Amino acid sequence: MRAFACPVCHGYIAFESDQCTSCAAWVGLVLPSQEMVAIDVDPGATVVVGGRAWTHCTQRRTLECNWLTPADQEAEQRGRCLACSLIRREPDADDTLAREKLVPAVRALRRLVYQLDDLHLPLTPWWRQDGGLAFDLLSSYTAGKKVIIGHAGGVITIDVVETLDDYRERLRVALGEPYRTVLGHFRHEVGHYYQNILVENGDGAARHLDACRALFGDEQVSYSDAIERHYAFGAPKGWEESFISEYATMHPWEDFAECFAHYLHIADTIDTTREAGMVLRADRVRFSAPRDVAPLESYDDAPIEQLLFDWRWISLFFNRVNTAMGKPPLYPFELPPAVVAKLGFVHRVVRDTARERQAGAAL
Incomplete structure (x- = not known):
C-alpha cells in the first residue's frame, strides 16, 4: 500500500x-x-x-x-x-446493527479495489456489464438466514458479521485456520472471479488453462463432492508439501483462490514495506543473512523466486515483531516448491494481464 x-x-x-x-x-x-x-x-x-x-x-x-x-x-x-459502486446489495438503512458492521467491511473492500487497480487488473462493474464484478455485503445476524461467503457469476458475497473479532476468531479456531480476516475473504473470493475471467474463459483459456490444470488440478471435477469429502475426512496426509493451506486441498478452484489471496497478501505487504523505506541490512542483524533486502519498486519483470526471497526475510521480521507483542506470527505459512510454482503461475497471469491492458490503453 x-x-x-x-x-x-x-x-x-x-x-x-x-x-x-x-x-x-x-x-x-x-x-x-x-x-x-x-x-x-x-x-x-x-x-x-x-x-x-x-x-x-x-x-x-x-x-x-x-x-x-x-x-x-x-x-x-x-x-x-468505484469501490462503493461495486456494492450490489447491502443491509437496509434501518438495519442499524448490520449497517454498523458494513463500515469496516467496505473499508476492507476499498483496500482490495485499490490493490487490484494498482496491479492493472480488470475492474468491470456489474452495473456496466453482465457478469461484471459485484459485492453483496449482507449480515447473517439480521438477514434471517445464514449468509454463505462465496463467488458466483461475478458476484462475491461477504457476511459482514465477519468484522466482529469474537465471531471470526471462533470460526478461525473451529476450522483450524492460522489466518482469517475480512480482507482475506475479499482476496480469496476475488481469486475465484479472476480465475474465471482470466484463466478459464476467453483468450485466457487458450493461454493459461492447460498450465493451470497441470499445477492446480482439473477444475471440472465435482465441487459438491469435493466439499463433502473435505468436511468428512479433512486434508490428505502430507498436504503441506503441495498446498498453502488445508482449505486449498478441497478443490482446484479453492487451491487457486488461496494462492491468489496469498499473492495479494505478499505483494501488498512488500509494497507497504518499501513505502516505509524499510531495508533489511545483512550486516546489522545478529543471525546470518545472505544479503541486504530492499523491496523493489516493482516486481513486474522479476521471477516469483525473487519476490518470495525478499518476502521470506521481510516476513521473518514481521513475525518476530508480532510475537514480541504477544500476538501470533503475521504470516504463519510455509511455501514449499509446489506452492512456489503455483504462486509463480498467479504472478504470470497477473503480469501478462496488466501488460496487455496497458498496451491496449496506449493505442
Missing part, C-alpha cells in the same frame, strides 16, 4: 483518512492518480485532477468513504466512487 502524504503540509495521511491530523486539511483519494488531494468538506465541492472534475463519494458519511468520484460519472454509479 502506498504511503500517502498531505497535499498541504506533506505529513503522513492514513489510507482511510479524509482529514490531515497535522494541519487539519480536508482530503480525498483519487484512484487513477493514486494521490490524496485537498478538497473542501462541502458535499458539492469539486477539485480538478488530470483535467477532470472530482467530487466526494455520496457514501462519505454513510460508509466513511474518503474516495472521490468523477463529477460527470455514469448514472448507474449512483454518485459513488
